[in-house]
Amino acid sequence: METIAEFVEWLGEDRGLALGGLLIGALFGFFAQRSQFCLRAAVVEVARAQFGPKLAVWLLAFSAAIILTQSLLLAGQFDTGNVRQLASQGSMSGAAIGGLLFGIGMVLARGCSSRLLVLAANGNLRALLSGLIFAVTAQASMNGILSPWREALAGLWTIDGGHARDLLALTGMGRSSGLLFGIAWLAAGIWFARRYQVKAWGWIGGLGAGLMVGVAWWFTWRLAGLLFEPTPVQSLSFTGPSADVLMLVLxxxxxxxxxxxxxxxGVFLGSFIAAWFARELKLEGFQGGHAMRRYIIGAVLMGFGGMLAGGCAVGAGVSGASVFAVTAWVTLTGMWLGASLTDWLVDRQGAASFRNLAAPSAP
Structure with missing residues (x-):
């Protein structure tokens, strides 16, 4: 505690927060790049009944985030009293609709918002453009032209903050149950990782990316108790923060x-360093106008859906889930459903139709 206080006093409150975010983000970006952590890829494997390493990595990250976060709560090293996903009023309609839209968008854009940021740092120009469009749409949904639509959809069904948004409180389960839940998913992740021979960096990166979620909760909670100005207790998320970074630049x-x-x-920097050391930096662009349209539509749906839901695949699907926020779990479910349906309609049924059209007709 004293070390953190000295750290903040030396740098100043805002720079101390930003530097902490930079370091935690860089570690997340490094681990995510090395492990190829991606919710879309995991969903596609499940939707196609082709379970493999992508699902294993996601489960390792997901379970690690839950285990560390719940362990910190049990140890008194973290408290959810001021966590936005639990303390403030939430929108069930926004979580459900936003999750579906985000899931659709991440399949069309071939990656969620965090994955796009990681890929952009590696030289993927498709991800760079999609990420910029995602950030613009998120900002338009937060305070711009799309905000009335977001507010209308979010207002359809709201719930109060506190116990009404805490899944463990609603079900009568304690923090120990949350920890056991995380351990069960870790066991599943280990089984899949062993079954599909996940490489060392898949293990290290998946677990490391998930642990950064818990570290971020702990760091912001510690600083919130030290700083004079009110400071939100938060973890990793990419919808609102991407919009904020865009506005900082502009x-x-x-x-x-x-x-x-x-x-x-920090995530961009960490991914760049990881790709540089692994010699995976490579410029990649679009292949035809149809692909560009697909990525743009996907980025728009993710930007609006993520802001409507109050979080992205990491912000809601991992960070929010790790504190068992009801709306986060609804959002995560919507993402899985939207992504699975889109993969079936667009990438499987659409590809099959294209092959049928391209096949030579019988004489």
Whole structure:
């Protein structure tokens, strides 16, 4: 505790938050790049009944986030009293609709928002463009032209904060049950990882990416108790933070720094370093106008859906799930359903129709 206080006093409150976000984000980006952590890839494997290493890596990250977060809660090293996903009013309609839209979008864009950021740092220009469109749409959904639509959909069904948003409280289960739940998913992840011979970096990167979620909860909670200005207790997320970074770039200098403004560039930096050491830096572009349209539509759906749901595949699907926020679990379910349906309609049925059209007709 004293070390963190000295750290903040030395740097200043806003720079201390931003530097912490930068370091945690860089580690997440490094681990995510080395393990190829991606919710879309995991969903596609399950939807096609072709279970493999992508599902194993996602389960390792998901379970690690839950285990560390619940362990911190049990040890008194973290408290959810000021966590937005639990303390404030939530939207069940926004979580359900936003999750579906985000799931559809991440299949069309071939990656969720965090995956696009990781790929963009490796030289993927498709991911770079999609990420920029995602950030613009998120900002338009938060405070711009799309905000009335977001507010209308979010207002269809709301729930109060507190116990009403805490899945463990609603079910009468305690923190120990949350920890056991995470351990069960870790066991599943280990089984899949062994079954499909996940390489060392898949193990290390998957677990490391998930642990960064718990570390972020702990770091922001610690600083919230030290700083004079009110500071949100938060973990990794990419919808709102991407929009904030976009506005930082477009706004005049002097904007106050925070955790998010350090975290997003940190993920980019960490992924770049990982790809550089692995010699995986490579410029990649679009192949035809149809592919570009697909990525753009996907990015727009993710930007609006993520802001409507209050989180992305990491923000809701891992960070929010690790504190057992009801809306986060609804969002995660919607993402799995939307992504599975889109993969079947677009990538499987659509590809089959194209092959039938391209096949030579019988004489």
């Amino acid at each position: 706004s005049p200098p002097g904007q106050q720094l925070n955790f998010d403004l350090g975290m997003v560039p």
